[in-house]
Amino acid sequence: MQKKLLGRWGVIALAATLTATVVTGCGSDSEDAAENLSGTIGIAYSLGGRDVPGFNQLAYIGVEPLLAANDSLELIESQDNPTATDDQRAERLRLMAQKGANPIVVVGFTYAAALAKVAPEFPDTTWGIVDDSSVTAPNVHSIVFKEEEGSYLVGVAAALKSKSNNVGFIGGVNTPLIAKFEAGFIAGAKAVNAGIKVQSTYISNFPDFSGFNDPAKGYEAAKGMYENGADVVYAAAGGTGTGLHKAASELGKWSVGVDADEATYPAHADYVTTILTSMLKRVDVGVAAFVADALAGVDTAGVKTWGFAEGGVGYTTTGGYIDDLTSQIEEYAAKIASGDVVVPTDPKA
Amino acid sequence: MTKSRIFWGTLAPVAAILSSLIFVYIILTIRGVNPIDIFAEMVSYGFQPRNLVSELNQTIAYYMAGVAAAIGFKMLLFNIGIDGQYRMGAFFGAVVGAAVNLPPILHVTLIIITAMLAGGLWAAIAGYLKVRRGISEVISNIMLNFIAAAIIAFLLSEDLLGTLPEGSQNLQTRKIPLSGQMPTIKAFNGEIYSFLFVAIAVGIAYWVMLNKTVFGFNLRATGLSFRAARSSGVNAPGMIFITTILSGAIAGLVGIGTLLSDTHSYSMAFPAGYAFTGLALALLGRNHPVGIFFAAFLWSFLERTAPVLEFEGVPPEITIVMQGTIVLSIVVAYELVARVNLRQQQRAVGKVNAEASSLKESQ
Numbered sequence: 023m024q025k026k027l028l029g030r031w032g033v034i035a036l037a038a039t040l041t042a043t044v045v046t047g048c049g050s051d052s053e054d055a056a057e058n059l060s061g062t063i064g065i066a067y068s069l070g071g072r073d074v075p076g077f078n079q080l081a082y083i084g085v086e087p088l089l090a091a092n093d094s095l096e097l098i099e100s101q102d103n104p105t106a107t108d109d110q111r112a113e114r115l116r117l118m119a120q121k122g123a124n125p126i127v128v129v130g131f132t133y134a135a136a137l138a139k140v141a142p143e144f145p146d147t148t149w150g151i152v153d154d155s156s157v158t159a160p161n162v163h164s165i166v167f168k169e170e171e172g173s174y175l176v177g178v179a180a181a182l183k184s185k186s187n188n189v190g191f192i193g194g195v196n197t198p199l200i201a202k203f204e205a206g207f208i209a210g211a212k213a214v215n216a217g218i219k220v221q222s223t224y225i226s227n228f229p230d231f232s233g234f235n236d237p238a239k240g241y242e243a244a245k246g247m248y249e250n251g252a253d254v255v256y257a258a259a260g261g262t263g264t265g266l267h268k269a270a271s272e273l274g275k276w277s278v279g280v281d282a283d284e285a286t287y288p289a290h291a292d293y294v295t296t297i298l299t300s301m302l303k304r305v306d307v308g309v310a311a312f313v314a315d316a317l318a319g320v321d322t323a324g325v326k327t328w329g330f331a332e333g334g335v336g337y338t339t340t341g342g343y344i345d346d347l348t349s350q351i352e353e354y355a356a357k358i359a360s361g362d363v364v365v366p367t368d369p370k371a
Numbered sequence: 372m373t374k375s376r377i378f379w380g381t382l383a384p385v386a387a388i389l390s391s392l393i394f395v396y397i398i399l400t401i402r403g404v405n406p407i408d409i410f411a412e413m414v415s416y417g418f419q420p421r422n423l424v425s426e427l428n429q430t431i432a433y434y435m436a437g438v439a440a441a442i443g444f445k446m447l448l449f450n451i452g453i454d455g456q457y458r459m460g461a462f463f464g465a466v467v468g469a470a471v472n473l474p475p476i477l478h479v480t481l482i483i484i485t486a487m488l489a490g491g492l493w494a495a496i497a498g499y500l501k502v503r504r505g506i507s508e509v510i511s512n513i514m515l516n517f518i519a520a521a522i523i524a525f526l527l528s529e530d531l532l533g534t535l536p537e538g539s540q541n542l543q544t545r546k547i548p549l550s551g552q553m554p555t556i557k558a559f560n561g562e563i564y565s566f567l568f569v570a571i572a573v574g575i576a577y578w579v580m581l582n583k584t585v586f587g588f589n590l591r592a593t594g595l596s597f598r599a600a601r602s603s604g605v606n607a608p609g610m611i612f613i614t615t616i617l618s619g620a621i622a623g624l625v626g627i628g629t630l631l632s633d634t635h636s637y638s639m640a641f642p643a644g645y646a647f648t649g650l651a652l653a654l655l656g657r658n659h660p661v662g663i664f665f666a667a668f669l670w671s672f673l674e675r676t677a678p679v680l681e682f683e684g685v686p687p688e689i690t691i692v693m694q695g696t697i698v699l700s701i702v703v704a705y706e707l708v709a710r711v712n713l714r715q716q717q718r719a720v721g722k723v724n725a726e727a728s729s730l731k732e733s734q
Contacts, residue, residue: 105674108634227517
């Protein structure tokens with residue numbers, strides 16, 4: 023089987039992510055990858071596949087060090103397509119298991135129903151699913167994140183930086199998952215300044231998931247918010263965020279990225295001076311921990327929730343634009359880590 | 372006569388598929404993989420009995436979308452609203468199905484009728500706008516697709532008609548009780564949706580309606596020439612309106628096989644993008660119920676076997692390239708076949724004429 027080479031994008035983003043300044047709770051940054059492993063790892067991506075920076079790509083980045091350290095470790099990959107039904111996703115997972123992949127990482131909650139069906143059929147295969155904890159088979163490991171905590175911290179940063187007392191949130195697709203980002207961001211901003219105005223919008227409604235990869239609409243939405251008085255806008259919208267950063271750089275306002283350090287994406291090279299920070303959702307860390315455990319034969323069944331305290335979410339300081347604020351942000355972060363502050367997950371609450 | 376019609380009818384699709392294969396062959400060769408190996412693996416995976424079952428289930432959904440598009444095409448209507456009509460049908464079918472408790476057959480019938488009503492009524496908006504306001508159904512349907520998505524997104528919240536099971540991020544309607552579920556036929560280690568029979572019935576009804584009824588005659592007449600149909604007494608605007616609703620009602624059934632035999636609830640994981648698929652399939656199948664079935668199966672086969680490509684390091688987009696080139700070549704192929712056909716007819720007519728005139732001369 024031919025091993026796919028890491029795409030140009032992947033290499034740069036990977037290198038960038040590894041060297042970026044990263045602030046997470048415990049900073050459980052890449053331990054040395056285990057050696058002398060063999061077998062096949064499977065990754066089933068959600069829409070767009072590995073080359074979509076952020077979410078999908080982070081799953082790959084999570085296993086990349088292991089693959090580099092072990093020549094006899096293979097990777098097979100497959101990605102979702104928009105017309106797929108649960109049945110078709112189940113077939114994809116089945117095929118990966120039949121090909122001998124173990125463990126298999128499943129990226130995205132849309133796979134939940136398919137995994138619930140397939141996991142019992144392959145009791146000897148270990149499965150890990152990102153963003154879902156509804157599948158409770160003994161061979162399924164759930165990797166979920168407290169996106170609201172990371173979003174809270176960038177909300178704090180945005181409110182501290184804002185001079186106009188007006189910030190914005192752009193969600194990719196209107197789903198409960200993205201609502202957690204929105205809820206956290208609003209709560210963080212209001213924690214700093216109860217009177218702050220938070221504008222909020224979503225790019226598309228499911229089942230149209232194009233909102234996660236539509237820079238043109240992201241640009242228009244961001245421009246509208248800046249023209250409405252916002253001076254910091256946060257997008258939890260995958261590839262759509264590129265449009266936000268473009269608008270921010272043109273208008274001389276601040277933008278906030280999501281998932282990985284967006285200031286290090288090659289496509290954002292022209293916009294780095296206006297990217298204030300990025301909210302980190304360390305899918306790579308969660309996937310790496312799961313895959314390492316599964317390959318080592320550790321029982322991984324159950325749910326692992328990655329919050330700020332676990333190093334699963336955080337924010338970046340690349341560019342140094344929030345260096346004057348980090349001491350204040352850290353005070354809020356400490357309250358989350360200690361449990362004094364519980365960040366809401368519903369923006370309407 | 373019919374034999375040659377079948378020959379010419381199948382020649383174009385076969386030519387289109389062949390030219391698409393050649394195109395993909397070249398792409399794969401350029402990428403440095405052996406196309407024959409890939410094709411062989413796709414075929415051997417795709418024809419495993421279990422996968423055939425799964426492909427058949429997907430074929431049912433594509434078939435409904437293809438028939439919905441074909442009804443529109445017969446009237447020269449470009450029903451790009453199949454996506455929205457399918458969503459409305461599946462969503463309201465799921466909601467109504469979960470809300471009531473009826474004896475099994477009644478319950479399933481109610482869900483199917485609800486889905487057809489929801490899809491048909493949604494399409495009726497575009498039909499009304501076309502007939503009464505002269506608005507192109509393409510424009511209004513594209514907008515209606517977005518509006519349908521927004522309405523469902525609004526209704527499928529936890530405050531209204533949706534639920535979010537513990538630990539899930541996938542908003543869904545409540546489960547349809549057992550009496551509203553359709554059984555599956557266990558075969559080859561898989562489960563065939565019994566909605567297959569509804570799909571077959573729809574295919575037959577479509578053919579009979581079109582070819583054996585006055586309504587079907589009027590429909591085809593209006594499609595061929597709006598003015599000629601009207602001046603011969605057909606209520607042409609009314610025909611357009613009813614055809615739009617019929618097309619929408621069939622589109623409303625696209626997701627019902629999955630809903631009643633597999634998921635039992637409508638969720639965010641339901642697929643999108645049936646409109647273009649339906650239109651492509653109707654084109655490929657020449658609006659014929661049997662042709663559309665083969666086209667739908669081919670589509671389903673190509674999509675199912677896409678992961679095989681991925682494991683060989685070939686991007687799955689090759690599948691989309693393949694589908695795209697098939698559609699593109701089919702348009703060209705039909706045109707070529709039609710020209711050859713026409714020339715043959717002309718030659719035949721010419722021959723008859725020549726014979727007739729030579730007969731005259733000899734007299």
